[in-house]
Amino acid sequence: MRTTRQKVFLGLKISGVLLLLGLVLLFVFRGSLLSKVIDRIDAKMQRDYQCRFQVAKAEFQGLSDLEFQHITLVPNQADTLVRIDNLKTSVNFWKLLTGDIQLGKLDINRGYIQLVKTKNGSNFKAFLRSKKEPKETAEVNYAKLLNRLTSNLLDLVPTDMQVKGFAVKLDDMGHKVVFDFNQLALSDKKLNTLIKVTSEGFSQQWAVTGFADPRDRKADLEFFNPKSDTIRLPYLDQKFQLKTGFQSIHFNLENLAMDSGELHINGYSSIRGLVVNHPKIASKDVVIQNARFDYRWVVGSRFLALDSTSTLQLNDIKCKPYVAYTNEEDKIYALKLAIPKMKAQDFINSLPTGLFRHFEGMEAQGHFSYALHFEYNNHKPKDLIFESKLQPEGLKITKYGEADLNKINGEFTYRAIDKGIPQRPIVVGPSNPNFTPLTEISPYLQKCVLTSEDPSFFNHRGFIGEAFKQSIAKNIKTKKFARGASTISMQLVKNVFLTREKTLSRKLEEILLVYILENNRISTKERMLEVYFNVIEWGPNVYGIGEAAQFYFQKRPAELNLNECLFLATIVPKPKGFMYRFDGEQQLKSFARQQSDFLTRLMLRRKLLTETDTIGNFPLTISGAAQQYLKQKIVPAVVNDSLNTEEFDF
Template identity: 60%
Template sequence: MAIRSKKQKFFLFLKLFAVLLLLALGGMYFFRDSLLQKALNKAEHKFDKEYDCRFSVKQANFIGISGVEMHDIVLIPKNADTLLSVQKIKTSYSLLELLTGDIQLKNLEMNNGFIQLVKNENGRNFDAFLKRDTTEQSNEKRNYAKLAYRLLSKALNLVPTEMKLQNLSLRMDDMGRKVTLHMNDLQLEDHQLQTAIHVKTNTFSQNWNIKGFADPREMKADLKFFNSDTSKIQLPYIDERFGLKSSFDNIRLKLDKLEMESGELHIDGFTSIDNFTINHPKIAKKDVVIQNARFDYRFLLGSDFISIDSTSSAQLNKIKVRPFAEYNTEADTIYKLKIDIQKMKAQDFITSLPQGLFTHFEGMEAEGMFDYQLDFEYNKNKPNQLVFDSKLNKENLRIVKYGEANLAKLNGEFTYRAIDKGVEQRPILVGPANPNYTPLDQISPYLEKAVLTNEDPSFRRHRGFINEAFKQSIVKNIRTKKFARGASTISMQLVKNVFLTREKTLSRKLEEILLVYILENNRIASKSRMLEVYFNVIEWGPNVYGIGEAAQFYFQKRPSDLTLNECLYLASIVPKPKKFMWQFDNEGNQKPYAKKNQNYIKNLMLRRALISSDDTIGQSVPIYISGHARSFLKLKVVQDSIPSDSLLVDEFDF
């Protein structure tokens, strides 16, 4: 009987709990509209106090057990343009998930509305929502995996499994740069999404299509973006805002997996793009076209790292790359990057380069195979321990035909034309037929030593690049968060002067690196020949090209007769030859900073035993500019110190 009594009590408890639950649910059901209104009032108060915005819903009510319908929803920041306006929203949710605190939308209908982002002289209408919440401070270390999974899960749960949107717009007005994305109809039904978007800007108008598979609950998708007609999709806003024109035929985005495993978040999928075209004056002087590109990705996020796993792969036309990238904060803040280009034909690499980015390689032909590995690691707290290892493995690699940049011409006579501010300068014949051309053995050895000391001390040993200088350049640029320092060698300067332009574009820099590598590692020209051409083509002053002209322009001498001091001076002006006159005061004497710079070069030469103390004897005489260069100096006018005699003047005044 005692056991039965306990069972009776247990069942009685269950009955009471069920009754109370039903009463609670019944109370919620009968008073749900008032509870909804109370929640909306609370939201209105929150928007008013925390975001200085007026939020209002003209009418709101429940439909059935798990449906809500709202009319005339408006969000207006004070003294600013309307941020959001929707005529009707109708949605349903999972009641079971709601009770567990995990809101999941089942259906959504939205009609006649817009979101509007405006920036004008009075500010931005969305500024209040960008303020960081400083009320909650926590010393707990951020867990990247948990944070990302929580945010992504909540976002995907708010995407309904069935959706119908009609007559909705996203508008943007950034100081007159206007963009409107308008959807007449978007439908998501049976995991199939389809919509057409009309895009209108100040410069163009287009119709986009989005179509494909989408399952927000399983966290999977396979969507394709393409234009309604045969033209390319143009990306809005960035053309007016940044001068970057960009377009493509289509993009495919696929998400295969998004889940937590052993405390790590795994995100797998791929994205591909066809005929991607970009145009910007800092990238290249004409359109850059990537015909086909694909990225099969696996992102891994842990408690203290974010990475692109090494099982990921990227393909650019026929170039296949295995990338690895990681941001790690376990002990120090460390950035890692590894690139592995698998063995491929050299010709396939050349033909796969983006059109317009490597114009000097067009028409180039090569034989053989190669593979390439890059290992980069930067510790923010220990920058001097930077790792930068670059390795190219060649297999019977050789150039059989040059493109626009014929590197072999360095070995013969050719005509050089400098380009200054986009304008071709007078032609300079590089060869014995030019009376100003000076062979290396007829140039003062002091000049070679001084220029190499100042510009590229290891020129005769390196293969185009100085790894240590390159590392220092990277560290400097990371610290300053801008391209503040380069690592240019004489080989790079030679290629830039003879084969390329002075335009500061990504295209020019990439071409320079590849051409220097080919020049140096295929032994196309000897080091002495490269240096001889370098001395005979570089600019030494305004419209002064080659050391033959420079020796006359400054000192009325032949290059072989230059003194040590004169060579030190010439070496010091190589970086900025057109500004040589600022080294001198109004009496034609060198300023202290210029003398200090030349003494620094001289002392380096002494320490490296490039010159001896005997070479410096008699070299204390100040630099005197005697050639045509003297007319460029800002010399003061010397007044006649003899007073005029009026009697003498009157004597000849007839």
């Protein structure tokens, strides 16, 4: 009778024999198994993606090495998507037994991937369709999901690779770009790649070199032009009007690992000589000489965050960012940004060239620090947190750049820019007979405009925190830029010192100039309001309240009655379309009357008006040159009949 020990040994022997037999059978029938795998892939491609997957020849070389000849993936009635003349690879046998694929080496000789889009469709559209899968009752664990995806992806990156004569081709409605991999070699964890990029009237060599270890999840790579020229990115110009390029990019991944149920991703990226040009960004090239991002990402079961130990550097500007997204009972979005104490002049010198052109040449003394805190809960939008604090220390502007804020205190010439075209010059000062001091502007008009445009103008320092919060909450809710938070200070800076172009550059300059104007007390609030009334557009080629009072009512600004002031206040957001507020009898349409009534009730409620002010208020009559526009009006414009009197600009 066998002992327990003997039974164990016998079981191990039987298991060993069965395993050996399985390996022998696998070795003997590996060719037929490979053919069946290819057939299954072809069937899946035809069923799910309407493509034919064909391999002219496929065979094992040893137990784990494979060689394929003439691989093609061709969508039905479309251009070939993939073609590879010769491919040799090896797979990790033990990984293969568990159902995973981990490539050891890869050799590719001649072939291409081409993405073609025409007016009749594309050869890759089938692969973009989302597959409808049954909803899982269990919540997705972000850390485990991302770890699994990155593991599977990195397993497909071979530890040794040689690619020759392989190309990636793009053809988007005739816009063609070809990336020829003249050389791609990964050996002993060292990567060397040389890519020839050709497009319409464009040809460049790109190189990628450095360290890459897909099994240990580490990399240190540099992307550059071997001729020391700026790398230009083709296709984006023709497709998106985006011209961009850079001298080099450095990417480092030092850690990608699970720790206590959380996925940690650490490393850094840097870029030199970044150049960007787009009509929505700025009117000129935007240049960033040096930028670096040291990142520490943490992914948990139901959250992901950029840790506050991360750093972002733009030239000499260093900041500590924190970004987090939590998806539990509520979805919470959080952002914190801190700029430690730095010299004001270093900040000015570090601003991207072309993005802040009105600041070029500006000089400053002192230091400052900055902190931003934003948090939004999708179930509690009214509790949105938006705190922006700049702490100056001896901050003083000693020399202005193109935007000389001091000119607002004296007589100056103003020229509006309309669709990029300078308009006639307007002198803002006593030498202009239409210039109107604030004391000679009807108090009704001042109250009406302040109520509709900026009720807290005399109390804030350029910005209204609560308006910003409401604007952000509404924009997030509607998933579009539905509302802004422009103050009279911001409108004044935009009109007098900047342009009306709707670019990121103009908006950023506007914010910084408003802060300087208001917090350095360069001008009084009364003078700012006086200039505002004398420069803003009130109608077609009508600038300043002096011209407006004559244009509409043949009066001086001090003589305007309440109804006339209500009308002028409601057309400030869209003055050129004033005529569409009237019907064929030259009477205000219903929506325009309702806006005036709403504004009146609001001022009565805020005790800016009394019931006595509304007694004896004469009907609105257009008697000036504006009457000709009412007579010539033929096609009515689409207007907003909403009672909302708050109009916001980009």
